[in-house]
Amino acid sequence: MSEAKWYVVHTYSGYENKVKANIDKTIENRHLEDQILEVRVPMQEVIELKNGAEKAVQKKMFPGYVMIHMIMNDDTWYVVRNTRGVTGFVGPGSKPVPLTEEEMLPLGIQSESIVVDFEEGDTITVVAGAWEGTVGAVQTVNPAKQSLTINVELFGRETPVELSFTEVKKM
Structure with missing residues (x-):
């Protein structure tokens, strides 16, 4: 099996978050968590000046695009390609091209993992x-997603909660 790489998917303008939600739901329904590791809409903080007041807002870095960290195979290609709002992968013809490490650096997405x-x-x-x-x-424990799941009592019943490795510490 090949290793997971970052791919860029072109979406209808304004559909980025809907596409992310739809792909996340499909991953859960089809149990593809080990093949499609992360779906991301890259955001950046921008200072806007409105009515004389500065306000920090989140803006999409690449409107019309969603980034997906996945292992490319027929199943994952089909799932992503046939998601409502996706117009296709970025790359020549029908062959998706993964991003290189150099292209990933300015996006602030680290590929190195945290050892826990x-x-x-x-x-x-x-x-x-x-x-x-x-x-x-x-x-x-999900090392690929850098997360773990614990059960938390919520409204009198045990509810699983997914947390990032950076949010927890061993007792």
Whole structure:
């Protein structure tokens, strides 16, 4: 099996977030988490001046494009290509071309991974984000997505929550 690379998908203008949501849903439904690792709409913070006041807003770096970190094969190509709002992969003809490391650098997407010592069953505490201060047992570890899942009690029942490696620490 080949390794995962970043590909660029062209979408209808203004459909970037819908395409991301649709692909994320398809990944979940078809259990392609190990083949399509991440779908991203690159954003940058821009200072806008409105009515004399400066305001920081998030703008799309590449309107009309979505970036996908995936292993290219017939299944993943079909899923992405046939997602509503996708007009095609960026590349000559019908052959998608992955981005090079040099092209990835200015986008701020690091390919190096964080090495962690978490295992299923370990007790961790959340140190950042919405669940800060929560303690839980690790249910699953996903090194490809740099995340893990813990169960959190929500409305009287156990609910799985996915957290980034950077948001947790081992107890």
